[in-house]
């Protein structure tokens with residue numbers, strides 16, 4: 398059967414996940430094409446980590462079906478694991494071991510052929526810019542360095558699809574940008590990327606397409622530009638009484654014309670994904 402489920406990198410159909418009485422996912426449908434950088438954007442508790450756990454064979458759905466790289470995840474977990482790399486949100490590196498030892502341990506666990514092991518490890522240490530730190534214990538690494546080592550570890554077996562759960566959480570802006578560069582470079586080399594984030598800027602500047610998730614449901618799906626254009630690409634923002642009011646317009650000229658008729662301080666700016674989220678949910682992301 399040649400259909401979307403085999404051609405796409407990821408296909409999710411009607412997926413639900415319950416933890417006792419908590420409905421973490423309430424019927425998710427989503428397709429990620431090969432070669433995309435796809436971002437799942439949502440606030441804490443929206444269901445992002447849960448969806449990554451289901452896609453990466455770490456948990457089973459309560460209902461629905463997931464395909465990764467053409468394989469149904471519950472029926473072919475071993476094949477799926479071979480195709481994917483996973484960068485977890487939590488740093489689960491061996492802190493007492495060096496960077497190089499961490500990679501070696503993972504290469505052994507993944508049974509990388511002996512002759513390839515050394516070469517691949519050196520290649521990846523250089524790729525993520527950690528050669529000079531390779532023989533230092535991971536406990537002295539900064540947050541950004543640990544994250545780069547986690548990415549190198551996830552790439553050891555040359556995965557086709559890379560999952561990153563909040564790849565830049567807790568990192569400062571320059572370090573965050575460095576991780577984005579790395580993700581972009583990987584994607585240009587052909588790796589499909591599925592990431593979760595609650596950072597608007599990360600979704601906007603890194604992702605080709607974004608799924609906005611809230612309360613276990615995808616509430617909007619498209620490129621950042623499309624999602625903003627649906628609302629109106631330009632925003633007029635001003636204070637009225639105690640609250641901030643926003644109106645959206647398809648063009649800057651229309652937004653300007655409206656703003657010119659308003660008294661007081663008025664801002665005209667481009668619409669962003671935060672606006673999309675607020676308009677859809679009535680809540681702020683952070």
Ligand SMILES: Nc1ncnc2c1ncn2[C@@H]1O[C@H](COP(=O)(O)OP(=O)(O)OP(=O)(O)O)[C@@H](O)[C@H]1O
Nearest residue numbers: 416419420421439440441442443444445446447448
């Ligand atoms: N093992 C679990 N047992 C019970 N409830 C859980 C479990 N894991 C997640 N949940 C609940 O499911 C919902 C979705 O959680 P999830 O971690 O997927 O959200 P998230 O969007 O990844 O948020 P965060 O960024 O905080 O991790 C939350 O209400 C959470 O409390």
